[in-house]
Amino acid sequence: MMEAQKEILEKLAPRKFTRVGKVWVACLLAIILASLIAYGIQLQKGLVVTGMRDYALWGVYISNFVFFVAISLVGSLISAVLHLSGAKWATPLTRISEIIAVAAIVMAGLTIIIDMGRPERLFFLFTHGRLQSPIIWDVIVITTYLVISLLLLYYPMLPDFALLKRYFKDRPKLSRRFAKLSLNWNNSERQKKLYRTSIQMLSVLIIPVAFGIHTVTAWLFATTYRPGWDSTNFGPYFIAGAFVAGAGAVIAVMYVIRRAYGLEKFITDMHFDRMGRLLVLLCLVYLYFNVNEYLVPAYKNTVEEAQHLQSLFTGAYSTYFWFVTAGGLVMPIVLLVFPRFRKPMPLFVISLVVVVSAWWKRYLIVTPTLLHPFLPIEGVPESWHHYFPTGLEWTVTFGTLAMALLIITLLVRILPIVPIHHAIEEREASTAKNREL
Amino acid sequence: MxxxxxxxxxxxxxxxxxxxxxxxxxxxxxxxxxxxxxxxxxxxxxxxxxxxxxxxxxxxxxxxxxxLSETENLKGDDYRVREGFPNRKFVMVVDLARCKNAKKCISSCNKSHFITGENAWIKVYKMQESQETAPYWQPTMCMHCDKPACVKVCPVDATFKRRDGLVLIDNERCIGCRFCMAACPYSTRVFNWEEPRQGETTEIHMHLEHTESSPDYAGMPSLKGTVDKCDFCPHMIDKNELPHCVTACPNGVFFFGDAYEDTVTNGDESFRLSELLEERAGYRLLEQLGTEPSVYYLPPSNRLVDFQEGLENYEPYKSVDLSEE
Known part of the structure; x- marks a missing residue:
């Protein structure tokens, strides 16, 4: 029995970076450094260095922000929705999804600051905040979500930290650190009971907050009059899309971690198969909201809506639109009903397409609407009629994406990425079962 | 005083x-x-x-x-910039029958508010409802709505509505999130994407006027990373004068006045607001949105000017003459 436990710990305890890992971190740091320089230039010269102007007044920064918020919802999907619905198979994925959630929500907060014309006045949100502004709702709900996500990441790790404390007893410094983190976890029945209740409570609490963050983010748009945003469908539409994006992100990350650490025994083909099925379900729900979002205005075809939809269906944004619709919505539904596409490798590729589509989808939600105001666009330079991010904007944006990946990478480096105690319990249960037979 | x-x-x-x-x-x-x-x-x-x-x-x-006594200014001692002029309710009427895109309103506004970018606060749109209907010129500025969408969404109370009807911006407070610009259905707000090229002009002007930077005089100075827009010229109202666009217009398109007093004037002619709106079938832009603008339009019927003349001046991609700097 101890042998099995040791074997599992060897596999799942945090491990130093391999050479590939170091190169990966170096690449991310290089991108982040470039983006910091770019942001420095932006601070100095103002937002004139972006492609945004008075009509396209929000651009890639805001769509990137919406993307991060969307991705962060996966934490609540895997560790709350699946946990509460008794889907035990997903437990090894909870930590990965919570890490992604924390990284994404931190970056969502930073990205919104990047978009501000006066970032040094950020504290006005707290000293002069007005509750009727959806931005203040977002500030409140995002900070709440970050706190609950951190708890939901940290709390289930207590037994693991206690295990790691013993595992690393040859390295006193590390052992002591894990001892501190484990908050004197001793596996007593009382602690176990508290632990179960707390996780249950956090899982319940995080669902309304998760719905809150993305609904409020949708309301940043839906509370305006603009065609393409002025939609009562927007809250659920955003949440449905967020679950698709988040599930895609989890699949991609779990594939890479499984490969990098050789965790085939813990993150099995079954997990990919189930995640593939889940993705089909989520895409179907999202498809339903997409139909609502586009078909109803297209049927009425009012002047404003017609302009907007035309730019999406056949106009300037049609290439992107059909790419995200085919790649992020139709393709996963069609392919993933076949078991062979739910194998790790094909599913990984599909999940990457889903995540990239999800990113562009946010771009399509933010930008085209702004270029179809109620009154004509006149008296401004011709270039203000269009929007495309500048090189500097891309650099900053890639920097935020790299930073999210770096946070994920570092957390994966220092934390037990698959719940160890859970893996041990499962092993014990299965050996006990075998003995009975 | x-x-x-x-x-x-x-x-x-x-x-x-x-x-x-x-x-x-x-x-x-x-x-x-x-x-x-x-x-x-x-x-x-x-x-x-x-x-x-x-x-x-x-x-x-x-x-x-x-x-009678001459009123030096309307402010009074207890004037508060977020409250406005006591017992006033400012409105504007734009007579589309008179507008021929002379664009003097734009240049005067640009000059008086030291607009140095490509973001004029007044724009004259070439409008045509449908192929069969006549085209006309439509000056637009901030509508100073009574239910302003921009004020509702501002997270830090930087843009605010006053009791005298004005919607103003405190650019010392604005965090540059641009939510107000997204919310405004009239696309009237502009952003200082870069350091405004005003140089010392505003400082000199502020010195001459013995005044400090205040939402009462937008653009003086404009600040990088904050939102600007038409302010209805409270600095002119205070001096008992009309907004720059009203006095600059050679065709008397703009009428400014007070809804409580039911009077508007373009400097040459004065009308009772209610009568003018009734007789000329005045309307407001995008009334259906419920923003309740303070700017009324009179339809371009029985025109006093020729639409075609305005085409000479028509520059769809320009509203600020940057060569004047």
Whole structure:
């Protein structure tokens, strides 16, 4: 029995970076450094260095922000929705999804600051905040979500930290650190009971907050009059899309971690198969909201809506639109009903397409609407009629994406990425079962 | 200042609901001024001298000169920038039948508010509802809505609505999130994407005017990373003068006034607001959105000007003459 436990710990305890890992971190740091320089230039010269102007007044920064918020919802999907619905198979994925959630929500907060014309006045949100502004709702709900996500990441790790404390007893410094983190976890029945209740409570609490963050983010748009945003469908539409994006992100990350650490025994083909099925379900729900979002205005075809939809269906944004619709919505539904596409490798590729589509989808939600105001666009330079991010904007944006990946990478480096105690319990249960037979 | 203000109030309270024009209509104001000057010169006979004024319901009345006093400014001592001028409700009427895209409103506004970017606050749109209907020129500025969408969404109270109807921006407070710009259905707000190229012009001007930076005078100075827009010229109202666009327009397109006093003027002509709106079938832009703008439009029927003439001036990609710098 101890042998099995040791074997599992060897596999799942945090491990130093391999050479590939170091190169990966170096690449991310290089991108982040470039983006910091770019942001420095932006601070100095103002937002004139972006492609945004008075009509396209929000651009890639805001769509990137919406993307991060969307991705962060996966934490609540895997560790709350699946946990509460008794889907035990997903437990090894909870930590990965919570890490992604924390990284994404931190970056969502930073990205919104990047978009501000006066970032040094950020504290006005707290000293002069007005509750009727959806931005203040977002500030409140995002900070709440970050706190609950951190708890939901940290709390289930207590037994693991206690295990790691013993595992690393040859390295006193590390052992002591894990001892501190484990908050004197001793596996007593009382602690176990508290632990179960707390996780249950956090899982319940995080669902309304998760719905809150993305609904409020949708309301940043839906509370305006603009065609393409002025939609009562927007809250659920955003949440449905967020679950698709988040599930895609989890699949991609779990594939890479499984490969990098050789965790085939813990993150099995079954997990990919189930995640593939889940993705089909989520895409179907999202498809339903997409139909609502586009078909109803297209049927009425009012002047404003017609302009907007035309730019999406056949106009300037049609290439992107059909790419995200085919790649992020139709393709996963069609392919993933076949078991062979739910194998790790094909599913990984599909999940990457889903995540990239999800990113562009946010771009399509933010930008085209702004270029179809109620009154004509006149008296401004011709270039203000269009929007495309500048090189500097891309650099900053890639920097935020790299930073999210770096946070994920570092957390994966220092934390037990698959719940160890859970893996041990499962092993014990299965050996006990075998003995009975 | 307090004294003059009190006198003014007393005067109004006395039931002579006149002089409304006096505070907004330049014509009447000048009459008033010359009278009081004359009055000062001939102080002995001042008591018997009278002046003719028109009341808001259109009657001419005679008022003794001694009952009048020149108002230096409307602010008063208890003036608060977020409250506005007491007991006023400013409105504008734009007569589309007179507009031929002379664009003097734009250049005057640009100059007076030191607009140096490509983001003029007034724009004159070439409008045509459908192929079969006649085209017309439509000047737009901030609508100073009574239910302003921009104010509702501002997270830090940087843009605010005053009791006198004005929607203004405190650019010392604005965090540059641009939510107000997304919320405004009239696309009237502009952003300082870079350091405004105003140089020292605003500083010099502020020095000459003995004034400090205030939401009362937007653009003085403009700040990088904050939102700007038409401010309805409270700095001119305070001096008993009309907004720059109103006085600059050669065709008398813009009428400015006070809804409580039911009067608007373009400097040459004055009308009762309610009558003008009724007779000319005035309307407001995007009324269906419920924003309740303070700017009314009179339809371009029975036109006094030729639409075609405006085409000479038509520059769809330009609203600020940057060469003037």
């Amino acid at each position: 307090d004294d003059t203000n009190n006198k003014r109030r007393e005067f109004v309270r006395n039931g002579v609901k006149a002089a409304l024009l006096g505070s907004v209509a330049t014509g009447a104001l000048q009459a008033l001024k010359s009278c009081s000057d004359a009055g000062a010169a001939a102080s002995a006979s001042a008591n018997s001298e009278t002046v003719e004024l028109m009341t808001t319901d259109g009657h001419l009345i005679e008022v003794p000169v001694t009952a």
